[in-house]
Amino acid sequence: xxxxxxxxxxxxxxxxxxxxxxxxxxxxxxxxxxxxxxxxxxxxxxxxxxxxxxxxxxxxxxxxxxxxxxxxxxxxxxxxxxxxxxxxxxxxxxxxxxxxxxxxxxxxxxxxxxxxxxxxxxxxxxxxxxxxxxxxxxxxxxxxxxxxxxxxxxxxxxxxxxxxxxxxxxxxxxxxxxxxxxxxxxxxxxxxxxxxxxxxxxxxxxxxxxxxxxxxxxxxxxxxxxxxxxxxxxxxxxxxxxxxxxxxxxxxxxxxxxxxxxxxxxxxxxxxxxxxxxxxxxxxxxxxxxxxxxxxxxxxxxxxxxx
Amino acid sequence: xxxxxxxxxxxxxxxxxxxxxxxxxxxxxxxxxxxxxxxxxxxxxxxxxxxxxxxxxxxxxxxxxxxxxxxxxxxxxxxxxxxxxxxxxxxxxxxxxxxxxxxxxxxxxxxxxxxxxxxxxxxxxxxxxxxxxxx
Numbered sequence: 001x002x003x004x005x006x007x008x009x010x011x012x013x014x015x016x017x018x019x020x021x022x023x024x025x026x027x028x029x030x031x032x033x034x035x036x037x038x039x040x041x042x043x044x045x046x047x048x049x050x051x052x053x054x055x056x057x058x059x060x061x062x063x064x065x066x067x068x069x070x071x072x073x074x075x076x077x078x079x080x081x082x083x084x085x086x087x088x089x090x091x092x093x094x095x096x097x098x099x100x101x102x103x104x105x106x107x108x109x110x111x112x113x114x115x116x117x118x119x120x121x122x123x124x125x126x127x128x129x130x131x132x133x134x135x136x137x138x139x140x141x142x143x144x145x146x147x148x149x150x151x152x153x154x155x156x157x158x159x160x161x162x163x164x165x166x167x168x169x170x171x172x173x174x175x176x177x178x179x180x181x182x183x184x185x186x187x188x189x190x191x192x193x194x195x196x197x198x199x200x201x202x203x204x205x206x207x208x209x210x211x212x213x214x215x216x217x218x219x220x221x222x223x224x225x226x227x228x229x230x231x232x233x234x235x236x237x238x239x240x241x242x243x244x245x246x247x248x249x250x251x252x253x254x255x256x257x258x259x260x261x262x263x264x265x266x267x268x269x270x271x272x273x274x275x276x277x278x279x280x281x282x283x284x285x286x287x288x289x290x291x292x293x294x295x296x297x298x299x300x301x302x303x304x305x306x307x
Numbered sequence: 308x309x310x311x312x313x314x315x316x317x318x319x320x321x322x323x324x325x326x327x328x329x330x331x332x333x334x335x336x337x338x339x340x341x342x343x344x345x346x347x348x349x350x351x352x353x354x355x356x357x358x359x360x361x362x363x364x365x366x367x368x369x370x371x372x373x374x375x376x377x378x379x380x381x382x383x384x385x386x387x388x389x390x391x392x393x394x395x396x397x398x399x400x401x402x403x404x405x406x407x408x409x410x411x412x413x414x415x416x417x418x419x420x421x422x423x424x425x426x427x428x429x430x431x432x433x434x435x436x437x438x439x440x441x442x
Contacts, residue, residue, distance in 0.1 A: 041321070044323070045320065045321055047316065047318045047322075047323050048318045048319065048321075048388060051316075051318060054379075055351060150319070150321050153320070154390065222350060222351050223348060224350075224351050225338050225351070225352030225353065226338055230337075231351055231352070231353055231377065234353050234377065241320075242320065
């Protein structure tokens, strides 16, 4: 029991903790309802990703094309680093984790590979983090971290592809890396770093194969309109945009899952605190009553003795 | 026709817009209109902003709007992919027409930017899809 804390103070603290609990509880519920939507959006976007990946890997592997988005720079000198963070806080260690990995990747690129790094940020949290440290941010986008649309992804992709296609001497970049959070499950979200450009188009098993027909004997010979090169030209920016969209969707779901968990433990903590404060308040009340009785009895006996 | 109907799906970046079986599909590639019937050879073609028409296996007509993207055909499966794709009946013809009228006026005065001209193409395609779906 806190010595000297009066009954009034204890009650006041309990009231304030109760109010906090209401807020965290509400945020927990909001996060858990939104996460269902975020997961549905990620699921709904899957067919597009699958079909696009299929078409691009078919084109890139079956036809030996030296598209600029596929060609590796001999000695990369400048990289763009896209860090995907949240717009709002109160999501536990979500933003801290992804920013920490971003720092590691940046240090690695700068010190191990001797590259310059241009920072690109999505999400208010990441922006504030870097601005506070006085770092230069090449471009940033905010306002869609919880539910990114395909159009948001396209805006980001257009800017990055533009930088990539600009010659290094004129301020372009040779590589693009993404640091974002992958949604593994409701309980587990891991920050990950991947290289976005130059693209490595491989199947999940890591092999590059000529497209085979379903029965697996003969590769299919596609007819292209207008021609393979032009089709690839048009598809690759879509592919990049799609990769970014997928990363944003995963990050959005992760953010909500982290927030839900953080708010759940905050609610639980508040509940514990309320119970503790209630007990203390009751004790203080008992003590006050006991004191009063003692005083009355003491006063009465003093009177009867003097009489 | 003794061939199996085509398995078609029209997919936008955000979801599957339409999927089902079809006996015929018409789309507009960068080289012109193309009709796909069951048994079509493997094809990968770029689309322009346009209307995609589908005759379903049970004889209904569907019209969709795509903002470009591509079509791929292989082994009886047809996929139409576009950043944005919508069913014709989900497009408000009146809104599209109003916006188009505004831009056309601008265009006639020679004030339309490249972006706005592209937007005009998109709107025309939306209108085409909406009209076809309304019929």
